Amino acid sequence: MTELNIDCLNLIFKELRTDRVSLYPCLLVNKTWCSLIVPILWEKHSWCLYHETSEKKLFNIIISSLPSTSKQILTDNNINLPSTIISKPLTFNYISFCKFFESETIDKIIRKLFNDKKLKYNKRNLLEQEIYKLFVSECNNIKELELHTSRPLPSFPGALTFFSNINKLTIKIDCIEPNTLHEMAKFCIYLNELTVHNCSQDNSGLISLIDAQKNLKIVSLYPHNKKKICEGLREAIGRKGGTINNLCLYSINIIPLISLYSLERLLIYNFEYYGGNSIEMKKFLQYLEVSKFPNLQFLNVLGLVCHKELAMLIKNTEGNLLEISISSKRVKSVHVGIFIKSIADNCPKIKNLSFRITPEEFQLIKLILLNCRNLVKIKLDTLYYENDVIVGDELLDDLAKFSPKSLTKLTLSGNWKFSIEIFEKFLESCREHNLILFGITNKTHITEEHKTIARKYVSEGVINEFKILCP
Template sequence: MSKLNKDVLSLIFEELTFDKNRFYSNLTRIEKRSLYSCLFVNRLWCEVAIPILWDNPWKFVIHNGLLLNVMILFLSKESQEFLKSQGIYIISAKHDKRPLFDYISYCKYINFRKIENFINNGRSFGFNEEYQNHAMKQEIYKLLINKSTKIKCLDMMNIGPNITHQIYNFNGAKNSLGELTFLSCDSSIDSTFYYGLSYICKLIQKIDIKRCLDDNLGLARLIEVQKNLKCFVCSVYDDRVENNIKYENIGKALIKQAKSLIHLKLIYDDDFFLLSEILPKLINLKKLKLINIDNNDYQLEKYLEISTFSKLQVLHIEIISSLDIAINMIKKTEGNLMEVLLGSTIYDEMYSGKFIRTIYEYCPNIKVLSLGINDHNNNDYIEFEVLLKKSVQLQKIVIDGSFDQSPSNLLLEKLVNYAPKSLREIRIFNDWEITASDLELFLEKWRGREPIVLYFFMDLQEFGYFNDNLLSILKKYREEGVIKNYRCDDEYQDFYFSW
C-alpha cells in the first residue's frame, strides 16, 4: 500500500470522510478517527491525510482549545505584538518552532460560529475582556484570509446580525475569497457585509439561506452579481416570526439567475416569497424541491402546471392538492427524472394508479420514488407490479397508503416477488397495518438477496405495538444478514426527505 501514489491515496482518503448510508449518530468522530489513524502509517500517508483533515477543520475538531493552540502558532509577529498590546500573552518560548505542515494553507472552509465559540471560550489564555475577544477574533480571521490559498465555503449561520470583522477588506481577501463557491448564511446579517462580499465574490455556485426573515438588499445584490449560480436553497419559514414580507429584491435577483440555476429548494409557509413569474423561466432546472410547511399553495400549483422542466432529474414537493398536478409535470419531462418524492399527498382512487403508470411510462431511470396504493382499488396493485418489473434501477421507495389501516400482506408479497435487484431501501408509512407474521414471511422470502434497509414511520402511540410485535423480528433478521439496517421514526421530514 505504501507504493500507492498521492493521487490514489487522496481519492481513498476522501472516501473515508463520509458515507451517508451509515446510521451513526457519531459519524464525525468515526470519520475523524479513520483519517487520524492514517497519519501514523508513514510520511506519505501523513502528507495526504493532513490536507483533507484541514480542508474543513471545524468539522473534525473535538477540543476547541487544541485547534486555537495550533492556529496561534501561525500568527505573524505583527499579530503577536498587536495582541500583546491588548494584554493577550499567548506566545511563549516553546512556540518558537513552527509545525512541520502549513496547516492553515489547506483550510478551505471558514465557519464563523465555530471561530466565535472557541475564542469566546479562550479564558485559559487569560483574555476575558470584550475588546480582547474582538482583537483575538480579528487576528484569527486575518490569519485565515491571508494564509488560506482558496476559501471555498463561508458558513455564517447563527452569528447574529452584526459581523464586526469585515474579512473582505483584509489583505489577501481578493485571492482567498475570489473563488468562493458556497455560502451558508441568514438574512439577519447586516446588508453592508453582503455588499462587501459582492465586490470580490462573483463565482458562488451555491447559496443556502437557512433563515430568510427579511428582504436583505445586500444579500439580493450578492445573488444578482453571481456569474454561475447553480443552486439556491432558502428557508423563509420560522414559527417564531409572523412573516408577511414579499421578498421582491431577492426575487428579482433570482430572476436574473434563471438560466444558470439548476437546483432550487425552498422551505416556506403560505406567504410564498418567490415571484410567480420566475418559475416558468427556470427551464434548466435539474432539481426542484418545494416544501410548504402549512397548507396547499394553490398559486404555486398554478405556475407548476404551466411550467416545463424538461431537464428535471429530482422532484420533491410537500403538500399538493392533487396528484394530477404531479402527473402533468412528469409527463412534460424528457425521461430524465430519477427521484420523485411527494409528501402529504392524498392518493385517491382517481389518480393513485394513474400516477404509478405515469412513473413507469415516463421515468425509465427512476431510482428514488414515493407512491401511494389505495387498498380498495385492485388496479393499484396491478400497476404497482408493473412498476416493479419495469423500474430496473429503483433503489429506494416510500410507500404510502389510504387513510385507514390497510393490511400489508399483498403489498409485501408484491415487493418480495417483483422488486428489482437494485432495490436497497423500503420506507413504509404508518397507513399500513404490518403484522408480525406478514413481516416475517416477507423477510424469509427476501433471504438470499442483497440486505435491505427498512424504515418505518409511525405515530408515537404506535411505538408500543412496534416494539412488542416487530422489533425482535427485525433484530433477528439483521443479525442473520437479511436486513442491513432498520429504523422507526416519527420525524416526518426526515422520513420523507432525508435522502
C-alpha cells in the same frame, strides 16, 4: 531501500487523508514526509476534533499564527494573549493550508482560549476581527466557507484571493450586512453551491451575489419564521435557470420555479409555516402547476398536499424522472389517483418511488407496474388511524402478477393485513426477480405463520431480507 519520490508519497498520503491515526506517525519519519503530510492534515480534517486537549492545541497554533501587528493591537487594547502561545516562528504557515473555514471555529477559539464571558463587547469584536484578518490574508485556497459574522471580510487584506477560489458557500443571512455581500459579489463569482439560512425577506446583497455567479448549480434556502414572499430572490434564482440543477427549498416563501429549465433535482419541504388556504400556499401551488422542468430527475416533497399540482409538474418533465418521494400527513384520494396516473403515463425511466395512498388507489398501482418497467424500489405508505386495518391483498396480488424484474426493494408502511394465501403467492412470484428487501411496518397483523413463510423464502434465497419495521 530505494526512496520513493515525492509524487508517489503525495499520492499515498492523500489516499490516507481520512485516516488521521495512520498519518500522524508518518509526520516523524523525516522532514520530507512531514512537509507533505502537514498540509493534508490542515486542509479540512483538523477542524473535526472531539478531544478538548487536541482542540486547544489547534486553537493555540491559530493564535500563535497571528502577525505581530495583530498581537500588538490586542495587547494595546488590554486583551491578554494566552500564555501557551508559541513565541518562536512556526515551522509552517499552517493557516495557508486550509481549504475549509467556518465562523464557528473563531467563536470556539474566543470561548475556550479567552473566556469570552469576561471580554467586553468591543474587545471581543476586536479579537474576532484580528482572527478573521489572519484567515483572509493567509488562506489562498479556501474552497468551502461557512460564514455567519458581521465583520466586513471583503475589506480585509487578501480578500480578493480569499473569496475568488470559494466554490461552496454557506451563510446566515441575518448575520451579514447587505453591503458585505455586495462587496463579495465583486470577486466571489465561481460558486458551485450556495446555502442560505434564515431567509425572511429580500436582501439586496444576496441578490447581487447570486447575479454575479458564473456557474451556480446547487442552491438550498432555509427560512426564518417570518412569512413573506421573497420576490426579488425568486427572480434572481430564476435568472440562473441555465446553470442551477439542484434546488432545495425549506420554505415556500421563495418560489424560484417556472424558469429553471436545467433543474435535475428538486426538494421542497414545508414545515407547517404555511396553511393550505394561505395566500402564500395558493400562489406556490399555482407556480408549481405551471412549472416545466424538462430535465428533472429527482423530486422530493415533504409536508405539502399538492398531488394535483405535482401531477401536472410530472407531466412536464419529458419522461426523465428517476426518483419520486412524496410525504404528507393528508391526501385527497381523487388527486392521488391523478398523481398515480401521471407517473404511469410520464415516467418510463422511474427507479425509486415513495408516496402515500389510500385503499381506493390500490388498483391504480397496477398502471405503474405495467408502464414503469425500470422500477427498483417502491415504498408505499398509507394514511391510517391506530385502529384502522388495511387489507392489502389486492395490492400484493398486483405486485405478484405485474412487478417488473428490476424491482428488488419493497416497503409497505401502514397497518397492513394480508391473507396467508396472497402473502405466499407474492413471495413465490419473487423467484422470477430476487427481492433484496421486503419490509412491512406495524407487526400487529403479521402472524407467526406469515413469519414462517417469509423465513422459508429467505432460506431458499428468493428474498435476501424480510423486515418488520417500527411504525
